[in-house]
Amino acid sequence: MKKRLTLLLLIISGLTNAQVAITEKDVDFNVRIVTDKLSDPWSIAIAPDHHIWATEAKGYKVLRIDPASGKKQVLLDLNAMKNFPRYDQIPDSVDHAKPWPQGGLMGMAVHPALLTGKPYVFLAYVYHFDGAVSNNDGGLPDAKGYHFQIRLVRYTYDQLAAKLLSPVVMCDSIPGSSDHNGGRLMIAPHGDKDYLFYSAGDMGAGQFANGGRTNKAQDVYSYEGKILRFNVEPDADPTMYDKWIPNDNPFNAQRQNAVWSVGHRNPQGLAAAVISGQQRLYSTEHGPYSDDEINLIEKGHNYGHPLVIGYDDGNYDGLAASVSANKALPGRWHTTYPLIDSEQQNAKAMGEKYRNPMVSLDPTAKIILERLFQSVIKPDKKNQEWHSYAPSAIAVYTSTAIPGWKNSLLIPTLKGGALLRIKLDTSGKKAVSNIYTYIKGNVRYRDIAVSTDGAKIYLAVDSSAVTSGPSKENPQKISYRGCIIELAYKGIFKEPAKTEE
Ligand SMILES: [Ca+2]
Ligand SMILES: [Ca+2]
Ligand SMILES: [Ca+2]
Numbered sequence: 001m002k003k004r005l006t007l008l009l010l011i012i013s014g015l016t017n018a019q020v021a022i023t024e025k026d027v028d029f030n031v032r033i034v035t036d037k038l039s040d041p042w043s044i045a046i047a048p049d050h051h052i053w054a055t056e057a058k059g060y061k062v063l064r065i066d067p068a069s070g071k072k073q074v075l076l077d078l079n080a081m082k083n084f085p086r087y088d089q090i091p092d093s094v095d096h097a098k099p100w101p102q103g104g105l106m107g108m109a110v111h112p113a114l115l116t117g118k119p120y121v122f123l124a125y126v127y128h129f130d131g132a133v134s135n136n137d138g139g140l141p142d143a144k145g146y147h148f149q150i151r152l153v154r155y156t157y158d159q160l161a162a163k164l165l166s167p168v169v170m171c172d173s174i175p176g177s178s179d180h181n182g183g184r185l186m187i188a189p190h191g192d193k194d195y196l197f198y199s200a201g202d203m204g205a206g207q208f209a210n211g212g213r214t215n216k217a218q219d220v221y222s223y224e225g226k227i228l229r230f231n232v233e234p235d236a237d238p239t240m241y242d243k244w245i246p247n248d249n250p251f252n253a254q255r256q257n258a259v260w261s262v263g264h265r266n267p268q269g270l271a272a273a274v275i276s277g278q279q280r281l282y283s284t285e286h287g288p289y290s291d292d293e294i295n296l297i298e299k300g301h302n303y304g305h306p307l308v309i310g311y312d313d314g315n316y317d318g319l320a321a322s323v324s325a326n327k328a329l330p331g332r333w334h335t336t337y338p339l340i341d342s343e344q345q346n347a348k349a350m351g352e353k354y355r356n357p358m359v360s361l362d363p364t365a366k367i368i369l370e371r372l373f374q375s376v377i378k379p380d381k382k383n384q385e386w387h388s389y390a391p392s393a394i395a396v397y398t399s400t401a402i403p404g405w406k407n408s409l410l411i412p413t414l415k416g417g418a419l420l421r422i423k424l425d426t427s428g429k430k431a432v433s434n435i436y437t438y439i440k441g442n443v444r445y446r447d448i449a450v451s452t453d454g455a456k457i458y459l460a461v462d463s464s465a466v467t468s469g470p471s472k473e474n475p476q477k478i479s480y481r482g483c484i485i486e487l488a489y490k491g492i493f494k495e496p497a498k499t500e501e
Contacts, residue, residue, distance in 0.1 A: 107185030143211030148176030179204025399454020
């Protein structure tokens, strides 16, 4: 099926709250489905063999896909490696004793020298369900914590057999949850060496079903709510896991510790690029009721969650990172998150390591957040909707193939499905344009990969069209599901800004 979509050229305000009219022209793409009937494709990559490699989050398979024909090969099936059944295969699918984790088989990083001596592929997947623990950390009396374990494994690619073999477990103690597992894996250089970065979520600890779990995003000795850094090849340490942890990681004082940066909520996007000679690492993460973030990730820095939400602008002063209705005291709210007296004071207390996001996509005003919190307490379902993008991934566009796009951040989103583009300045440390929106639809875009020549962009699309959390969207019209689509650059957009099909 070949479908032409002229892209919606819409600038949504977000940067510094500016309301900017749509005046600029941009580009046009041919859009086609490369392959479909996938079980929640989660990571996609253009591997050195010029094929699209993909993980299926619920299918627990790694696929190798010919981008021209869409033909699929199964390189690895991990179904036997997990101790929980498919959510939709449990007779009573509301059986919370056996929940499906958020994600499943998530991150994948293919070694850039895959075909030239380093046949390594790194995967992150949830492998173990520990149980649902009621009030386990002194949290909400009527909430639990859904505890899973995530492991990071290196496989070796056998090109002749077209299989991933010889798994080596690099880390098997990354906590998991039914919510906020993060899950993105990326190989990127730091200095003159490549490393493996992993984005770990905060487990949704402190909210909804996981309201009984203490949030550890600020605890540098916990892998919850962190960006982690591992070795791509083992170092000389004798122990099984320490050899995969770089000896110069920032929090290694007491023991070898994969933590690279702290204070993250649900980072699902990681990307790196060299811009004007400088190595830059970016993440995207989901905010609570507002303030989805794009962060510039630096060694040992603190990104604030759950003490500063988005910028330290005071919009959460007197509130908390999330809230639940207090059943014991009707009309009052309750949370295991710390109350935020002052974002500015909290940021100050974190010292020079604190970093505001480069961009908060929705720095919602305090008065609107207060109204929203009240609606949660009442509870008033119809007023519990809030605008957010829910950014799932990020890529840095560094090619000249699409005019004007060089040094842009490309961000697929889960809510109000779209591909966002924001232009960086020459340092790569600041976003300088408004947010351009492309290929908008009732679609959940999960990951992005850009072809080596920069002329094609691939997007992975969730099988489901429903978000998690109380703001459940159930779109009437769904354009794409469970597939990978290709956007091929066609030319400069010719029409006035509008949507057409
Ligand atoms: Ca080590
Ligand atoms: Ca933050
Ligand atoms: Ca804020």
